[in-house]
Amino acid sequence: MRKDSARDAVVQEARELLVAMEAALLQIEMEGPGKDTINSIFRAAHTIKGSAGLFAFDSIVQFTHLVEHVLDKVRNDELPLNDFLMSLLLECGDYIGELVDAIERREESQEPDLARRQALEAKLDALSRSAEKPADQAPEAGETPAPAAQPAPIAKSADADPAAVAGDAFSSNPYWHLSLQFSDNVMRDGLDPISFLHYLRTLGRIVAIMPVLGRMPDAADMDPEGCYIGFEICLASDSSKKTLEGVFEFVHEDSRIDILPPRSPLPDYAALLARLDAEEAGRLGRMWHQHGALNEADWRGMAAEVTHDAAMASMDVPPSVPVAGDFPFGEVRPRGLDDRRAQEQKFIKIEVSKLDQLIDLVGELVIAGAGARLIARRRKDSQFEEATQAIDALMEQIRDAALTLRMVQINEVFQRFPRVVRDFARDMNKEIELVMTGSETELDKSMIERIADPLMHIVRNAIDHGIEPADERVAAGKEPKATLRLNATHESGSVVVEVMDDGRGMDRDRILATAISRGLTTADADLSDADIYRFVFEPGFSTARQVTELSGRGVGMDVVKRNVDALHGEIAIDTERGRGTVVRVRLPLTLAIISGFQVVVGNAVFVIPLDMVVECIDMPAQRHEHNIISVRDEPLPFVHLRELFELPARERGRKSLVIVQYGHQRAGLLVDGLLGECQAVIKPLGRLFGKVKGLSGSTILGDGRVALILDIPHLVQYTQQQEQSNPMAQAERGVASEQ
Known part of the structure; x- marks a missing residue:
């Protein structure tokens, strides 16, 4: 068991070092070589070799030794770090990664790609030999160096101490x-x-x-x-x-x-x-x-x-x-022990499964606490209620701390893209500068793992379809080098990841023509630009005139949409012909436990994510036929949850309007009553409700009942679509705006 743990530690450390090595090489390519950066690359290769050597992983030791030997000559200014060597070192890093994968699969005795290894070793050996000087050749490992010339004897004075x-x-x-x-x-x-x-x-x-x-x-x-x-x-x-x-x-x-x-x-x-x-x-x-x-x-x-x-x-x-x-x-x-304590590790590595187990237990604790709080209210025992309130406060802190353990910086995903952009740009003979901002933004570990592939598809499409070759950019009055930006930020209880390029933008008319030819819409349909750009997420949809190695087959963007939907997120496109495109992905912070706001509609209880609630107001008594209301002289679309989910009416009492916000858009949710804040442990919906629009999950209340969690992004989008498809609603919005 310990041997397996040690093997896993070697694999994990090697992968982290390879990422650092690749990042340092790309930094050199952008900023020029620096002694500290070169030394960091050498240390990464040396540490990988040392770790593998401890466990007799000879294949990775021997290959990494050749890489280390070349890097040592670079450190000693015997080899120039030119474009050829940069590409070779990146390829060697990729192959070391394959050797590490083989170790993880318990296949370290098998060579992943012998022909590729031999080609890389030949290039490394040729570089090493080109740097050697005939008069000053270091002995091969395993040979005994010749003894150095002895120093001159030290003169002894008459009174010297023997x-x-x-x-x-x-x-x-x-x-x-x-x-x-x-x-x-x-x-x-x-x-x-x-x-x-x-x-x-x-x-x-x-x-x-x-x-x-x-x-x-x-x-x-x-x-x-x-x-x-x-x-x-x-x-x-x-x-x-x-x-x-x-x-x-x-x-x-x-x-x-x-x-x-x-x-x-x-x-x-x-x-x-x-x-x-x-x-x-x-x-x-x-x-x-x-x-x-x-x-x-x-x-x-x-x-x-x-x-x-x-x-x-x-x-x-x-x-x-x-x-x-x-x-x-x-x-x-x-x-001694005191010295070791001074260098005690500040970080420890924990298996993700253990964190998942902790989150599950915290979720059950939240549900049990809600039950105890409900009993305290029914008994009207003041001391019991005070005790449950104190427990609630502690549980909220435990919940936040437990969720923080799962939060990782999105840089874990971003750090993959400098190499990807570099290689794709070279393959397509394009000049592209990658700018990454907001990489310190934190997201749940499970979200990080599942957002990597969608972002990769978006970046590849931007490089292939969006960004023009240098000569085409110059002819259009642009700089020959394009800029591709990755940005992440927190906004309204969610994380927004943007992929922006300054390329040619999307051709609205061409997308519409393709959609009509495929029967996705009709020529007389009244569609907004956002509706038209949404067609690119349809399965098999492509406007590319030719298929490339990167894209053009109509496969990818529909997968992106499906993966983002599975994360209860939203994806949108903002583009301008000749200026560029922004693909914006919005995701919830976590899929585990949230702070919620309970509302009642008919006999059902719903939970709204608290981060998306702006305010609650009493609904005016007058009728609003087209679901538009004026709130502080601003028109606001709203939706009747009772009508949307076909629930029985509850006529008594005044109704309330919960105003929610997702991104820059606001909408109202008409409910029968407000129940207050709660801690909601998100449970997945079963097959019966899994495809119901407007619901993102469920939770268990303190009394054992199940409450459904509302999908606010979908409901906000639903109100916007209802308004755009109804001319009378747009007219009423204009009247409300004038008032």
């Missing part, structure tokens, strides 16, 4: 030395210490390795999930210290990891010996000597730094060599 001289001398050791002491919990955290050693082999050659067993308890006290072993390793590698430190970035918080570069000062090696017991210190010293890590001068100089007499004996150091007293650099302690 110990000090030995401590200042540099070792001739040509190898890296890694001292690894993993924490007890490393295996409980889903990490295998041996996997780190396997990964080190991809960075060089392990010359020698010595296990350290000083922390090993008795068998009776041993925890089978604990880790008590450490390692002392000699490594031949041309990697940097930062690269080697990156191998252990997942365990460095709780483990002790010391890395000594080749030719480090002798006191640094002596410090490693000082931490070990005498027997292990002797073994380590002999290992260094046996494998050529120490020459004879180092061997004798080391004795001047070692503080264990027993260790000296086990190393067989000649007694004539003077021994230093205390270690001059002090004690080196592992990072």
Whole structure:
């Protein structure tokens, strides 16, 4: 189970890093290369390789190593980050994503696309070779680098301290030395210490390795999930210290990891010996000597730094060599608990299913609280009512906090589009600048996942049909580079996402002609521009003269409309010939729990989303035959809910008008009575009511009855259509406006 969790963590992290890597590459393409941006791309590739190496995902390690090698040459100004390399790195990121998908499917042993991999590797290898200089070629991983020239000997004064001289001398050791002491919990955290050693082999050659067993308890006290072993390793590698430190970035918080570069000062090696017991210190010293890590001068100089007499004996150091007293650099302690707390994570990752379960439980709590509140009112117990009011206030806070956990920034969707626009624009030989605003706007996680595909269709249509080629734009007096905007904002209890382009706009007459030819309308029909543009959402509707790889088959916009309708949203088009088009998608903030306003019509109770309620007024006694009323000298269309849903009349009492607003449009809902605010847990409608216009869901009241939730966007649109289709209603609106 832990292994599966660790695998999922690798997949999730790799995908996040690939997104960051792609965003950084696109930023470079727009703003030019910067050292910090290039370093961030390198770190992303390196971290992906390191994570995969820990679990022996060799395919992704080997491929990412080639990418990292090229990026390292870019960092060192050995390769220019030109257009070809930018495109290659983006393609490599795509292929790494395919390898990550294979890991998620438990198919990491199978190559997703061998031919594509070989082509990418050939391009990477050619770039690497083009940057290499014959006089300065780095050794291949796994080869032992040639020892560097020895520094000039340090002049000794007559009164120099032999110990000090030995401590200042540099070792001739040509190898890296890694001292690894993993924490007890490393295996409980889903990490295998041996996997780190396997990964080190991809960075060089392990010359020698010595296990350290000083922390090993008795068998009776041993925890089978604990880790008590450490390692002392000699490594031949041309990697940097930062690269080697990156191998252990997942365990460095709780483990002790010391890395000594080749030719480090002798006191640094002596410090490693000082931490070990005498027997292990002797073994380590002999290992260094046996494998050529120490020459004879180092061997004798080391004795001047070692503080264990027993260790000296086990190393067989000649007694004539003077021994230093205390270690001059002090004690080196592992990072403590207080230091770790200072870097405690501010974010944690939670499975979406757990959040869904929490929301469901909060919903049931809201329903139970409504029942308790109803009982308190019936009993007329003041203390009981006060207690339920306090519980209601707390439940509302819990509800808001729980819903906030599901809210994510729409940037999660927006961040996909820079790459999409770049690739589509290049394929179609168009110049397009993408501008994104409002990416911090938050939306429910479930909405984010389901709005991505509709937005993709809209953006593709804008690039293909809306935006003209550069020469056509210049001929029309426009800038050769088009602008495509993505904008998100909160408005009237909903989220509005707009896709705007400054292209050729839609041809109203052509759309109408296509609709007539397909039998969707007649030539003598009195249609508004909005009605005509709505035809583009009909299945199979297309005005394209030719089919392209992106669009033109009449498939897509009807899917967009269907997906938006499924989210209880609304989509509208605003276009001007020759100036551009705006496709506006309006969505509710959440599909889980809402603040509602209860009304009664006949014997039925309905719930209106509270965010859309503007005000409630008493309905004047006079008749309004065409459903237009003047409110503060402004005409307002309204709808009789009783007539709309064919409910029995309730003549007693005055009627009320609930004024609602969706977007920039207002309408009135005529009801028999007002019941007040409530917390509504949205439940889906069954098959019987699923296609009834004007209803978006249901909820359970405190007394166990079911109340229907009104679909305000549809009802507002319904009142507008009724008014436009009735000339008498338009005349009455004019009279109301004059009054």
